[in-house]
Amino acid sequence: xxxxxxxxxxxxxxxxxxxxxxxxxxxxxxxxxxxxxxxxxxxxxxxxxxxxxxxxxxxxxxxxxxxxxxxxxxxxxxxxxxxxxxxxxxxxxxxxxxxxxxxxx
Numbered sequence: 665x666x667x668x669x670x671x672x673x674x675x676x677x678x679x680x681x682x683x684x685x686x687x688x689x690x691x692x693x694x695x696x697x698x699x700x701x702x703x704x705x706x707x708x709x710x711x712x713x714x715x716x717x718x719x720x721x722x723x724x725x726x727x728x729x730x731x732x733x734x735x736x737x738x739x740x741x742x743x744x745x746x747x748x749x750x751x752x753x754x755x756x757x758x759x760x761x762x763x764x765x766x767x768x769x
Contacts, residue, residue: 666693667734669705669714676742677723688721715739 693707
């Protein structure tokens, strides 16, 4: 089954080039750049497995966010604690629910 992935990244370490990132993303499946550092990829992998593959060409200080829109999954690396907490808090929030639900800890 093909998954609709939106992949966003920020290269901080300087060792990985945009060309290398493009090649890594293209290895996942049909990849289209949308904005600087944001791609749409049609892939057989889900968010976690796709993130693991892309992280192989990235540095420890780089930032990666993979959203699997087909399966409502998310994988992230290098985001700050505040950003991670906000995403965790809002990820399961329904638009028709006035209060975001908290994930169990």
